[in-house]
Amino acid sequence: xxxLHSNGNLRKLDSDEGETTEDNSCQNGFGDGVILGLDGGATxxxxxxxxxxxxxxxLPEPLPILGRAVAGCTNSNSVGETAARDSLEQVISEALxxxxxxxxxxxxxxxxxSGVNHPSDQEKIENWIRDMFPSHVxxxxxxxxxxxxxxxxxxxxxxxxxxAGTGCIAYGFDEDGREARASGAGxxxxxxxxxxxxxxxxxxxxxxxxxxxxxxxxxxxxxxxVLGLSSPDELIGWTYADPSWARIAALVPQVVSCAEAGxxxxxxxxxxxxxxxxxxxxxxVKRLGLCGEDGTASFPVVMVGGVLNAKRKWDIxxxxxxxxxxxxxxxxxxxxxxxxxxxxxxLAMNFLTS
Amino acid sequence: xxxLHSNGNLRKLDSDEGETTEDNSCQNGFGDGVILGLDGGATxxxxxxxxxxxxxxxLPEPLPILGRAVAGCTNSNSVGETAARDSLEQVISEALxxxxxxxxxxxxxxxxxSGVNHPSDQEKIENWIRDMFPSHVxxxxxxxxxxxxxxxxxxxxxxxxxxAGTGCIAYGFDEDGREARASGAGxxxxxxxxxxxxxxxxxxxxxxxxxxxxxxxxxxxxxxxVLGLSSPDELIGWTYADPSWARIAALVPQVVSCAEAGxxxxxxxxxxxxxxxxxxxxxxVKRLGLCGEDGTASFPVVMVGGVLNAKRKWDIxxxxxxxxxxxxxxxxxxxxxxxxxxxxxxLAMNFLTS
Numbered sequence: 001x002x003x004l005h006s007n008g009n010l011r012k013l014d015s016d017e018g019e020t021t022e023d024n025s026c027q028n029g030f031g032d033g034v035i036l037g038l039d040g041g042a043t044x045x046x047x048x049x050x051x052x053x054x055x056x057x058x059l060p061e062p063l064p065i066l067g068r069a070v071a072g073c074t075n076s077n078s079v080g081e082t083a084a085r086d087s088l089e090q091v092i093s094e095a096l097x098x099x100x101x102x103x104x105x106x107x108x109x110x111x112x113x114s115g116v117n118h119p120s121d122q123e124k125i126e127n128w129i130r131d132m133f134p135s136h137v138x139x140x141x142x143x144x145x146x147x148x149x150x151x152x153x154x155x156x157x158x159x160x161x162x163x164a165g166t167g168c169i170a171y172g173f174d175e176d177g178r179e180a181r182a183s184g185a186g187x188x189x190x191x192x193x194x195x196x197x198x199x200x201x202x203x204x205x206x207x208x209x210x211x212x213x214x215x216x217x218x219x220x221x222x223x224x225x226v227l228g229l230s231s232p233d234e235l236i237g238w239t240y241a242d243p244s245w246a247r248i249a250a251l252v253p254q255v256v257s258c259a260e261a262g263x264x265x266x267x268x269x270x271x272x273x274x275x276x277x278x279x280x281x282x283x284x285v286k287r288l289g290l291c292g293e294d295g296t297a298s299f300p301v302v303m304v305g306g307v308l309n310a311k312r313k314w315d316i317x318x319x320x321x322x323x324x325x326x327x328x329x330x331x332x333x334x335x336x337x338x339x340x341x342x343x344x345x346x347l348a349m350n351f352l353t354s
Numbered sequence: 355x356x357x358l359h360s361n362g363n364l365r366k367l368d369s370d371e372g373e374t375t376e377d378n379s380c381q382n383g384f385g386d387g388v389i390l391g392l393d394g395g396a397t398x399x400x401x402x403x404x405x406x407x408x409x410x411x412x413l414p415e416p417l418p419i420l421g422r423a424v425a426g427c428t429n430s431n432s433v434g435e436t437a438a439r440d441s442l443e444q445v446i447s448e449a450l451x452x453x454x455x456x457x458x459x460x461x462x463x464x465x466x467x468s469g470v471n472h473p474s475d476q477e478k479i480e481n482w483i484r485d486m487f488p489s490h491v492x493x494x495x496x497x498x499x500x501x502x503x504x505x506x507x508x509x510x511x512x513x514x515x516x517x518a519g520t521g522c523i524a525y526g527f528d529e530d531g532r533e534a535r536a537s538g539a540g541x542x543x544x545x546x547x548x549x550x551x552x553x554x555x556x557x558x559x560x561x562x563x564x565x566x567x568x569x570x571x572x573x574x575x576x577x578x579x580v581l582g583l584s585s586p587d588e589l590i591g592w593t594y595a596d597p598s599w600a601r602i603a604a605l606v607p608q609v610v611s612c613a614e615a616g617x618x619x620x621x622x623x624x625x626x627x628x629x630x631x632x633x634x635x636x637x638x639v640k641r642l643g644l645c646g647e648d649g650t651a652s653f654p655v656v657m658v659g660g661v662l663n664a665k666r667k668w669d670i671x672x673x674x675x676x677x678x679x680x681x682x683x684x685x686x687x688x689x690x691x692x693x694x695x696x697x698x699x700x701l702a703m704n705f706l707t708s
Contacts, residue, residue: 077594182565190558204544211536212637222399240431
C-alpha cells in the first residue's frame with residue numbers, strides 16, 4: 001500500500017508554478033489557468049477542461065466545465081499502445097480547443113485510466129502525457145478507480161469505489177491514505193461482474209445450450225438477433241473476429257432484457273455478477289477496516305459505470321447495494337453527481353493545492 | 355449435420371488422378387505418390403508425409419512415415435492469418451524435403467485444424483493450401499477433432515473424440531455419417547476443460563486469493579516462481595502482454611503439481627475440468643445416439659491431447675474416462691497409437707480411395 005497524499009513533487013510545484021503563471025495567466029481570460037481531467041475507460045476516454053481554483057476546499061459548485069471531448073479507449077492492454085496514445089492526444093486537443101484555451105495555460109493534468117496496475121504502467125503513461133505538454137505542467141496518472149472515488153467524494157480520497165462498466169474494480173482508501181483494491185484484473189483473470197464478464201457468460205450459455213451441455217435460454221434468439229447472425233456456430237467467429245472487450249460488453253443490455261423477461265439463465269448470470277461485485281467491495285473494506293472494529297462504522301461506497309447505473313427494472317446496482325448493506329450496515333452507497341473525468345480534475349486540484 | 359462420406363469431389367478424383375500420376379509416378383521412387391497429413395493444433399502444427407496406398411483398408415501397419423516436420427500455430431483466430439499461413443507453408447515444405455519428395459508427387463493433403471467452425475473458415479484454409487500445390491492435388495480441411503478421431507480408429511469416422519490440449523472439443527460421427535460437436539468454442543466461450551481454461555482458472559484463483567476474495571492457494575508461489583514474478587499484481591501485466599492461448603495453457607503442469615501436493619483449489623479446478631470435458635462427450639453421444647436406445651451400446655471414445663494424456667499421478671484423462679463410463683458403460687476409451695497428423699493422412703487416404 002502506498003500513501004498518495006505525501007507526494008514530494010506536490011510541494012515543489014507551488015514555487016515552480018509562480019513563475020510560469022505570470023507569463024500565461026491572462027491568456028483567454030482564465031486568470032489562474034486550467035486543469036484537465038481525463039477518464040480513460042475501457043470503452044472511451046473523456047477529457048474535461050475546468051478553471052483552476054486556488055482556494056482548496058472552497059470550490060465553486062457546480063464546477064464550470066469549459067470544454068469536454070470524447071475519444072476511443074486508452075487502455076493499452078486492450079487496444080495496444082499506439083491506439084491508446086493517439087486517443088489521448090486527440091481527446092486533450094479537442095477539450096482545449098472547445099474551452100478556447102491552449103496547452104500553455106494548463107496547470108495540471110490528471111488521468112484516471114483502467115489497466116494501470118503497476119508503477120511501471122503508470123510511469124509509461126505519465127511520460128506520454130508529459131511529452132504532450134510544456135515541462136512545468138504537473139501530470140498525475142491514477143487508476144480509474146481512484147478518480148471515480150474522487151467524483152463521488154468531491155475529491156476526497158476516503159471510502160470505497162466500485163466501478164463496473166466494460167471492466168470492473170473495487171478500490172478504497174482509509175483516513176490514513178492506505179489503499180487497497182480487488183478485481184480489476186481483466187476478463188481472463190476472473191472479473192466476472194464486469195460488463196465483459198456478464199456478456200461472456202451469456203455467450204457461453206448460448207453455446208452450451210446449442211451444444212446440448214446446458215439448458216435452453218432466451219439469450220440465444222435475443223443475442224443472435226441483435227448481432228444479425230443466424231446460428232450459434234457463427235457466434236464463435238464473431239467473438240474472435242475482434243479482441244475489443246467493449247464489443248463483447250455491449251451485449252449486457254440484452255442479458256438484462258432476458259432476465260427481466262423471466263429467463264432463468266440470464267437471471268442467474270446477473271445474480272452471480274452482483275454477488276461477485278459486492279464481494280470485491282467486501283474484500284477492500286475488510287482489508288482497510290473501513291467498517292470499524294464492530295463492522296458498523298459509516299463510510300462511502302461510490303458506485304460508477306454502466307453496469308451499476310443502467311436504471312433498468314433488473315437493477316444490478318441496487319442488487320449490489322443490497323449485498324453491501326448486508327455485509328456493512330454503515331456503508332452509504334453514492335452515485336456521483338459528476339462524471340469521472342470531473343473527478344480527475346478535482347483530484348488534480350487537490351494535489352496542486354494541498 | 356453434414357455427411358462427410360458422400361462427397362461428390364471424391365468420385366471425380368479417380369479419373370482426374372489417372373492422367374496426372376502417369377507423369378509423376380516414378381519420381382523419387384514413390385510409385386503411387388505421397389499423402390501429406392497435417393495436425394494444426396493451437397500450440398503447434400505437425401506435418402507427416404506418407405506413401406499413398408491404393409489398397410483401401412489393407413494399409414501397411416505401422417504406416418511408414420517418410421518425413422515429419424513441426425511449425426507454429428495455424429489457428430488464425432489465435433495468431434492471425436499471416437502467421438497461420440506462413441506456418442502452413444513452412445511445415446509442408448520441411449516435411450517434403452525430409453521425405454525426399456516434392457509437391458509434384460503429392461496426391462492429397464488433409465489438414466485437421468482447430469478453429470474451423472464454419473464452412474467459410476474451411477474454404478479459406480483450403481484455398482491457402484490449394485495455392486501452394488499444383489491444381490490436381492486434392493485438399494481436405496477438417497476440424498482437428500475429426501482427424502484426431504481418425505487417428506484412434508485407423509481412419510474410420512465412427513464414435514466420439516475428445517481433444518483437450520490448449521483448447522478442447524468433443525466431436526462424433528454415427529454409422530450414417532451424421533456428425534455432432536460440443537465445446538471447441540475457445541476460451542471466451544466457456545471451454546473450461548481446456549488447458550487454457552484450467553490455467554486461466556488457476557491464475558484467477560491466485561488473483562482472488564491476493565485480493566482477499568478467495569482462499570489462499572499453493573498456486574500463488576508455484577506460478578509466480580515458474581514465471582519469475584515477485585507479486586500477483588505482476589500476473590496481470592504478464593497475462594495481457596501476449597494474447598497467445600498456448601502461453602497460458604503451458605501452466606497446466608503447475609496446476610497438476612499443486613493438486614498432487616494436496617492444494618484444494620487446484621484439485622477443484624481439475625475435478626471441474628474433468629467433469630466439463632466428460633459433459634462435452636455426453637452431449638455428443640446423446641445427440642448421435644451412439645450409446646443406443648438403452649444407453650449400453652459399444653462405441654469408441656478417442657482421447658487426445660496433453661491435458662488427457664499427461665501420465666501424471668493426478669490423471670485428468672482417467673478422471674474423464676471414469677465419468678464417461680458412468681454415463682455410458684459401453685464406451686471404450688482409446689488413446690491413439692498414432693499422432694493426429696497421421697490420422698489426417700489416413701483420412702485423406704480413405705477419402706481418395708472410397
